[in-house]
Amino acid sequence: MKIQDTLSNVEQEVDISKNVKIYLCGVTVYDESHIGHARTIIVFDVLRKYLENKGIGIELIQNFTDVDDKIINRAQIENSTAEEISTKYIENYFKDFDGLNVKRATNYPKATEHIDDIIKFIEKLIEKGISYTSKNGVYFSVSKFPNYGKLSKKKIDELQSGSRIGIDEQKKDPLDFAVWKFSDTEPTWDSPWGKGRPGWHIECSAMSVKYLGNNFDIHGGGRDLIFPHHENEIAQSESCTNSQFAKIWMHVGMVTIDGEKMSKSTGNVKSIKHVLENWGPNIIRLFCLSGHYSKPIDYSEELLKENLTKWRQVETCHYELVHANNENSEEITQMIKKLGIDFDNSLDNDFNTHLALSAFFQLVKETNKLAADEKLGKNNADGIKKELKRMQKILGLLIPEITDSEKEEIDELIKNREEHRKEKQFEKADKIRDKLNEMNIELIDHKNRTIWMKKERIKSQ
RNA sequence: GGUACUCUGGCAGAACGGUUAUGCGUGAGCCUGCAAAGCUUAUACAAGGGGGUUCGACUCCCUCGGGUACCUCCA
Numbered sequence: 001m002k003i004q005d006t007l008s009n010v011e012q013e014v015d016i017s018k019n020v021k022i023y024l025c026g027v028t029v030y031d032e033s034h035i036g037h038a039r040t041i042i043v044f045d046v047l048r049k050y051l052e053n054k055g056i057g058i059e060l061i062q063n064f065t066d067v068d069d070k071i072i073n074r075a076q077i078e079n080s081t082a083e084e085i086s087t088k089y090i091e092n093y094f095k096d097f098d099g100l101n102v103k104r105a106t107n108y109p110k111a112t113e114h115i116d117d118i119i120k121f122i123e124k125l126i127e128k129g130i131s132y133t134s135k136n137g138v139y140f141s142v143s144k145f146p147n148y149g150k151l152s153k154k155k156i157d158e159l160q161s162g163s164r165i166g167i168d169e170q171k172k173d174p175l176d177f178a179v180w181k182f183s184d185t186e187p188t189w190d191s192p193w194g195k196g197r198p199g200w201h202i203e204c205s206a207m208s209v210k211y212l213g214n215n216f217d218i219h220g221g222g223r224d225l226i227f228p229h230h231e232n233e234i235a236q237s238e239s240c241t242n243s244q245f246a247k248i249w250m251h252v253g254m255v256t257i258d259g260e261k262m263s264k265s266t267g268n269v270k271s272i273k274h275v276l277e278n279w280g281p282n283i284i285r286l287f288c289l290s291g292h293y294s295k296p297i298d299y300s301e302e303l304l305k306e307n308l309t310k311w312r313q314v315e316t317c318h319y320e321l322v323h324a325n326n327e328n329s330e331e332i333t334q335m336i337k338k339l340g341i342d343f344d345n346s347l348d349n350d351f352n353t354h355l356a357l358s359a360f361f362q363l364v365k366e367t368n369k370l371a372a373d374e375k376l377g378k379n380n381a382d383g384i385k386k387e388l389k390r391m392q393k394i395l396g397l398l399i400p401e402i403t404d405s406e407k408e409e410i411d412e413l414i415k416n417r418e419e420h421r422k423e424k425q426f427e428k429a430d431k432i433r434d435k436l437n438e439m440n441i442e443l444i445d446h447k448n449r450t451i452w453m454k455k456e457r458i459k460s461q
Numbered sequence: 462g463g464u465a466c467u468c469u470g471g472c473a474g475a476a477c478g479g480u481u482a483u484g485c486g487u488g489a490g491c492c493u494g495c496a497a498a499g500c501u502u503a504u505a506c507a508a509g510g511g512g513g514u515u516c517g518a519c520u521c522c523c524u525c526g527g528g529u530a531c532c533u534c535c536a
Contacts, residue, residue, distance in 0.1 A: 152531075354474065
């Protein structure tokens with residue numbers, strides 16, 4: 001599998017000979033997560049599920065930034081504590097992402113639970129003369145890291161001239177960034193240099209190295225983190241460990257609204273909660289995977305609606321397979337195999353989920369076509385089902401479950417309807433159909449039998 | 462201003478030098494008691510503009526232009 005690496009700007013082979021170690025920058029927990037977070041995390045969710053499907057072990061570490069000025073500000077506004085705020089939004093996070101059918105990461109380390117590791121990390125940097133203490137905190141000396149700017153392709157001198165940062169006179173260089181900030185406002189921790197809290201970038205360096213080692217496979221996050229966050233992480237980590245940090249940097253494009261980046265400051269945020277309520281997890285996942293991960297995607301009702309149409313086809317396919325009982329038609333194993341390979345190849349080639357979805361939908365369409373032609377036999381169906389399920393599992397698409405008692409009730413109603421139809425009492429028959437519709441059960445009349453499917457309830461429809 | 466990415470049909474979106482995918486939408490027809498689902502078929506002589514390189518370019522190079530992101534916290 002090859003992934004386009006932001007640092008080297010070429011596709012790099014992912015080493016799958018042993019466990020693949022991935023560090024994903026998670027969220028700062030001071031507010032609700034939005035659809036932009038969802039995209040990044042869904043992309044990595046599918047990545048790990050794909051590798052797992054190949055039988056490859058995954059270690060996925062995703063942090064929670066739970067100490068930050070924004071959290072503290074929020075706590076002040078809400079007359080609460082930083083801890084309460086972060087706890088609340090971590091709970092919120094899991095609610096959202098469980099709802100999106102995202103598999104839990106191996107571990108979700110929190111900055112506040114790794115203060116010791118962070119302090120040790122900073123100590124090493126100071127020992128090496130790369131960090132220094134000043135009046136307001138401990139800073140990382142950018143000039144001591146010769147390759148600074150290699151990820152974001154920025155030149156140090158250009159950065160300096162364009163620097164608009166409020167300059168702390170105590171800093172040796174305006175580009176230097178804080179690894180430890182002195183402070184008396186809670187939350188604070190004691191450190192060898194004074195009371196305070198860690199800077200933003202240091203936690204990811206400390207925690208990724210702790211959990212995944214000096215040199216791990218993939219480091220991911222949104223494109224907007226390239227600078228300064230990931231640039232600084234590289235500087236800190238490589239200075240500290242003297243070895244290459246992540247092998248591959250994989251960055252996910254932004255979700256835009258009307259072509260503009262979604263962000264708190266613009267106020268055009270779509271919360272996951274909101275979108276989930278209206279569209280459900282499957283459609284959101286299809287939407288998030290509909291373009292190449294590295295490019296931006298524009299959020300719009302039309303696109304979600306398009307994915308709803310597609311989702312209905314998947315549901316139809318699912319139930320056609322469940323109810324298949326025609327004569328088995330000619331060899332379709334070749335087709336299944338080919339599409340399975342297409343699917344995998346697409347993902348192997350810089351994780352092209354769009355092409356993988358094409359293969360998936362082709363299988364769906366072929367199946368629906370066979371079914372409509374009364375050519376879908378049980379053996380056929382079993383073969384397709386197996387492959388389709390595999391793809392669905394990787395993509396994280398879930399067909400809602402249905403209980404046995406529901407099934408019985410449906411079968412009974414369909415039987416009644418059939419009798420009415422035979423006697424040409426169509427009004428009565430249609431009433432039953434309406435009733436089933438209300439239960440979100442849709443009927444598909446084949447030539448000599450009727451099958452049913454349970455449709456996911458989509459509020460926006 | 463710098464850097465990166467991007468510019469393909471009504472919309473979405475691929476192919477990374479050599480049959481103009483694919484999906485949605487739309488039109489027509491078929492199937493059906495009616496629906497739904499499904500099927501068939503039709504839908505750009507496209508590639509931001511202009512130059513090259515090449516037997517041949519959406520794909521490589523140059524140039525001009527548009528867009529977005531980052532350069533401050535941000536997935």
